[in-house]
Structures are given as C-alpha cells and as structure tokens.
Amino acid sequence: MAREAAAVAGSEATLFFQSLDEGGAEMWSRWDMQDHPPDLLITNYSMLNIMLMRSFEAGIFDQTRAWIATDRSHVFHLVVDELHTYRGMPGTEVAYLLRVLLDRLGLTPDSEQLRIIAASASLESGSNGLKYLQSFFGRDRSRFTVVGGTTTPPNPAALSVCATFASAFRDFGCAVQDNTDNLTEPTRALAEAVGVNPADGESSRVLREVVLRSMAGEALRVACQINLLPQMTVGTSQMFVFKDECPSLDSHVSFLT
Numbered sequence: 001m002a003r004e005a006a007a008v009a010g011s012e013a014t015l016f017f018q019s020l021d022e023g024g025a026e027m028w029s030r031w032d033m034q035d036h037p038p039d040l041l042i043t044n045y046s047m048l049n050i051m052l053m054r055s056f057e058a059g060i061f062d063q064t065r066a067w068i069a070t071d072r073s074h075v076f077h078l079v080v081d082e083l084h085t086y087r088g089m090p091g092t093e094v095a096y097l098l099r100v101l102l103d104r105l106g107l108t109p110d111s112e113q114l115r116i117i118a119a120s121a122s123l124e125s126g127s128n129g130l131k132y133l134q135s136f137f138g139r140d141r142s143r144f145t146v147v148g149g150t151t152t153p154p155n156p157a158a159l160s161v162c163a164t165f166a167s168a169f170r171d172f173g174c175a176v177q178d179n180t181d182n183l184t185e186p187t188r189a190l191a192e193a194v195g196v197n198p199a200d201g202e203s204s205r206v207l208r209e210v211v212l213r214s215m216a217g218e219a220l221r222v223a224c225q226i227n228l229l230p231q232m233t234v235g236t237s238q239m240f241v242f243k244d245e246c247p248s249l250d251s252h253v254s255f256l257t
Contacts, residue, residue, distance in 0.1 A: 109138035168193035
C-alpha cells in the first residue's frame, strides 16, 4: 500500500489512503485496534453487539474501562447519529445494547464520566423529545439539552445568476459526454466563462469554484423548493433544454430563471 500511496502523493487521491506517517492516528486493521484501543471508534450497533460477545476483542473494553477508572476527570463520550431512526422494537434493542456497553465499561447512564451526544433531524425539543431521550439512554431528562438548528432559505437570485452561464454549462456537458477521459479543456473553457482562474488547481478544485461562483448549487436548491415555497418570487420561468443542441446527451439539462 505504501507504493500506491507514494504514486498519488500530492494529489487529492491521498485522501483515500491510510496515513502512513510515523505516529499517525488512523487505524484500519482490527488487529491493531484490538491490541491498541483507539481514542475514537466509529461502528454500528450490529458490529458493536458482536464485539461485546467476542473474547478476543475484550481488551478494547477492558482497557477503556481501566482508563475511565484511573481518573474521575476521564469522560467517555457516546455519540449516536440519526437518533430518530431508533424506534419501536429495533430501537429498544439498541437502547439495551447501549446499557450493556456502559455496564461493560463500568458506567451507568447517570454517571458523571459519561457524556452523551446525539444527532437527529426531527427530535422535538419539548417534553415528548425529552421523554424519548430519557427512555432511550436511561438518563434523567433534566440532564439533556436539545440544541435546535435553523434552515437557511435558498437565495432566489441564484436562478438568474446561474442562467447567465447556461450556454457555458451546455458546452461543458457536450464536451464531457463526447470525451469522458479528458476534463482539462472543457473545465478550462467553463471556468473562463464563469470568471474562475482555470490555473487554480486540479479540475475537481476548479469545478468546485465554478459551482460556487455561478451559484449553481444554490440555484438547484431554489429549483427543488419552488413547489414547496409558492410565496417565493422567482420571476418568469424559462427552461433551457440542451438535448436538442447536444444529441449525445442522455438526459435534459435545464435551468429555471
């Protein structure tokens, strides 16, 4: 693997390789994790359940338990993503699995050495949400704080801004469809049309800047929410369909203005 990593050194492809630096923090091998429990372990409830039952992975939990016990200031963080998906019988099973984990680590749900963090797209901040948190984690609801998020509405002006570059995006789509192996020249032409310096980096980096400068991503958000936000004034609807001008395209590429 070291040879493959060296071959792509200096490019974005290095993001797909394990860090090989001496003292690197990343572990890919389960055997390394079993011998030297990592500070951060990302897993799922199915794999966690199996790990708790396998004797050769007991060291992960035993060493973590010992670390917690050595100092009262040591805090174990339990992070659960997509919390709202754990409902009904499957949710009950996961809730009990977490209790087994805490017991294995010498903790209780109300332990001062336990910090619980959970993310959810639909958890209520009222009494129903706190009741759910208490029943799922087994910790008194008074110890939870629900931090709500806000949604930033899309900028309706993005449609008209993006539409000014419609022909440039059309030409880019046609060129890429005809030659998928070479993005350099189509990217350069599109970048210059949008006002981005094509010498700023690799094609992927330049295209990312093109999307930001042309507000294409924001325009897509507006287009997706037009039916959901009828009160939004977006001006006259006009669709540019590129398929007839670029027959090789398999689908329509459209802009709403």
